Amino acid sequence: MSIILTLVHILGLVAMVFGGLMTSCLMTSYLSNDGVTGAFFEATEIAFGVGALMFFSTIKIPKKLSRQAGFMLVAMTWSLSPMLCTLPLLLALPNMTFVDAYFETMSGLTTTGATVMSGLDTLPMSLNLWRHELNWIAGMGIIIFAVAILPMLGIGGMQLYKAETPGSVKESDLPPRIAQTAKALWIVYAGITLACILSLKFAGMNWFDSVCHAFAAMSLGGMSTHDNSIGFFNSVQIEVVLTIFQLIAAINFATHFIALRKRSLKPYLYDMEAKSFLVLVFSSCILAAWVLQYEGTYPDFLTALRHASFNLVTIATDCGFASQDFNKWPIFVPVWMLFLSCLSASSGSTGGGIRMIRTIILIKQARLEMFKFIHPFAVRSMKIGDTVIDSNIITSVMGFIFLYFICIVILIFSLLLTGLDFMTAFSAIIACFNNAGPGLNLVGPASNYSILSDAQTMICTFAMLLGRVQIFSIVILFIPEFWRK
Numbered sequence: 001m002s003i004i005l006t007l008v009h010i011l012g013l014v015a016m017v018f019g020g021l022m023t024s025c026l027m028t029s030y031l032s033n034d035g036v037t038g039a040f041f042e043a044t045e046i047a048f049g050v051g052a053l054m055f056f057s058t059i060k061i062p063k064k065l066s067r068q069a070g071f072m073l074v075a076m077t078w079s080l081s082p083m084l085c086t087l088p089l090l091l092a093l094p095n096m097t098f099v100d101a102y103f104e105t106m107s108g109l110t111t112t113g114a115t116v117m118s119g120l121d122t123l124p125m126s127l128n129l130w131r132h133e134l135n136w137i138a139g140m141g142i143i144i145f146a147v148a149i150l151p152m153l154g155i156g157g158m159q160l161y162k163a164e165t166p167g168s169v170k171e172s173d174l175p176p177r178i179a180q181t182a183k184a185l186w187i188v189y190a191g192i193t194l195a196c197i198l199s200l201k202f203a204g205m206n207w208f209d210s211v212c213h214a215f216a217a218m219s220l221g222g223m224s225t226h227d228n229s230i231g232f233f234n235s236v237q238i239e240v241v242l243t244i245f246q247l248i249a250a251i252n253f254a255t256h257f258i259a260l261r262k263r264s265l266k267p268y269l270y271d272m273e274a275k276s277f278l279v280l281v282f283s284s285c286i287l288a289a290w291v292l293q294y295e296g297t298y299p300d301f302l303t304a305l306r307h308a309s310f311n312l313v314t315i316a317t318d319c320g321f322a323s324q325d326f327n328k329w330p331i332f333v334p335v336w337m338l339f340l341s342c343l344s345a346s347s348g349s350t351g352g353g354i355r356m357i358r359t360i361i362l363i364k365q366a367r368l369e370m371f372k373f374i375h376p377f378a379v380r381s382m383k384i385g386d387t388v389i390d391s392n393i394i395t396s397v398m399g400f401i402f403l404y405f406i407c408i409v410i411l412i413f414s415l416l417l418t419g420l421d422f423m424t425a426f427s428a429i430i431a432c433f434n435n436a437g438p439g440l441n442l443v444g445p446a447s448n449y450s451i452l453s454d455a456q457t458m459i460c461t462f463a464m465l466l467g468r469v470q471i472f473s474i475v476i477l478f479i480p481e482f483w484r485k
Contacts (some may be wrong), residue, residue, distance in 0.1 A: 003066065003069045003443035009058040011073075011076060011080065012052065016051035018084055024042055026040040029124065032125045032136075034124035034126055038091075039088055039093075040092070040126060063438075068483060071477060072472055073467065078110070078468060080110060081107040082108075082109050085108070085130075086104075088126075089105070099350040099457050100116045107136060108131050108135050108149060108223060109134050109137075111138055111435050112352075112435040112436070112437065112464045113435075113436070113466070114431065114432070114448070114460070116450040117450070120224065120228055120435055122223055125144050126155075128212060129212065130446070132215040133209070135219040136216075136223075139219025140219075148274075185253050185254065185257060188256050189218065189253060192218060192249075192256070193293070194214075195220045196218055197454060200213055200238065200242070203235070203238045203240075204233065204463050205238060214245070217249065217352065218245060218249050219249070220246065220250065220319040220350045220351050220435070221348070222314065222343070224456070229320065230314075230321045239323060246321075249319075250316075250341065250345045250350070250389060251268075252335075252347050252348035253350075255268060255274060259278030272385055273347065273355075273356045277344055277346055277347050281317075281340070282315065284303065285308055285309040285312055286305070286314050289301060289308040290304075291330055292308055295330045296327055307324045309339065315437075316341055316344040318341050318434050318435050319347055319437070320437020325445055326449050327446060335440075341353055341430065341436040351432075351435075352467050353436075353467075354400075361384070361393070362401060368380060382394065400472065403475065404471060411459060412425050414459050418455055418456050426439075427441065428443045432460045433467040435466070435468055
């Protein structure tokens with residue numbers, strides 16, 4: 001019972017945090033007179049009221065957070081928070097169904113960037129800000145954010161941190177306590193976001209668009225204030241700025257922190273993930289540009305390189321912006337982009353998918369197995385840099401990747417069972433599971449996910465959730481052994 005009350009206590013705090021976020025949108029609505037001030041006022045009241053009731057009614061309960069409770073809290077936070085966040089949408093947009101609102105807020109909080117909404121150019125300013133705030137606050141993880149303030153409640157945060165980002169943060173050169181680590185990463189995250197806002201304003205966006213798109217770029221969330229996404233601006237400068245900051249956001253934020261603290265670029269040179277990620281993405285941009293020029297999609301290589309680079313980077317990093325309808329490109333390029341979304345982003349970044357470090361380990365393990373086949377009696381360990389990788393980590397990575405592909409296959413077949421065509425089903429699940437945003441065919445960048453039925457929408461919603469929490473945090477709750485003492 002004490003564990004349940006502890007969960008209620010923390011979830012109450014999370015609800016009040018979201019109520020606090022709603023107040024900024026409430027003020028925006030009031031100042032801009034966009035017509036939805038009442039909706040945000042009512043939503044803020046409900047969020048604060050429910051949160052305060054849960055928080056203060058359990059404030060005297062002894063706080064215990066076991067390993068099981070940590071994983072339960074991750075699952076409950078990521079599944080229940082989007083429900084609370086639907087309030088402004090449901091109250092302000094009477095024609096929106098709960099299924100669509102839940103999809104939209106799940107997309108925001110999982111930094112997927114997929115949307116069921118159209119008419120974004122004329123959407124009330126405060127609702128657009130709300131969508132982008134959800135992107136930004138979730139970029140480093142709701143639980144990481146909570147960990148930074150849990151010590152005030154007398155609750156240790158290590159269990160939550162491990163449940164949310166297993167093996168994602170480099171321990172060396174980081175603050176020794178988990179709360180200090182979370183705060184340090186958030187400071188770096190906020191600082192780079194501010195730099196992105198100023199850069200976008202300098203590149204030609206207005207202040208509101210700069211804030212919203214910086215929130216979406218740094219969280220790799222991909223939300224936009226326009227139906228045509230970045231294509232609305234048709235600006236090379238804006239595309240260059242967003243490309244640079246998306247690449248930054250897809251690199252481990254612990255590496256950014258160490259580089260800033262040491263005032264040196266050497267940490268990036270020692271980060272095999274970052275180097276592998278950049279080499280893969282840059283070479284893919286050249287390849288995609290060549291294919292687009294060769295197939296006659298664009299008249300010259302520089303134009304092809306511009307559009308290929310921006311759209312490939314945004315999908316490979318699991319952001320989800322779009323400047324062109326890549327659904328009409330030669331099929332090799334968009335499918336290659338979706339493939340990159342599965343593995344490009346670094347651990348400890350705001351991206352999704354398998355993560356580059358797992359890809360590196362899998363490749364090295366395959367090479368090691370071939371070496372053993374040639375030299376069956378040789379003893380050789382796997383190394384990444386100077387670090388020997390423990391066999392337990394290798395086993396864990398292989399288990400994760402197996403679950404990753406099995407979950408994708410099951411979800412694709414689930415969509416096919418509803419009557420959806422293969423390319424739409426395949427690309428929708430890949431895009432949602434990797435938190436990458438637009439897919440192909442019916443859910444391509446020129447359209448959105450509103451074409452889907454309620455059942456199809458909920459399958460994609462679950463795919464976003466499962467991908468964001470890296471599978472284990474949800475699947476492990478259904479393993480009987482996990483609950484045994």
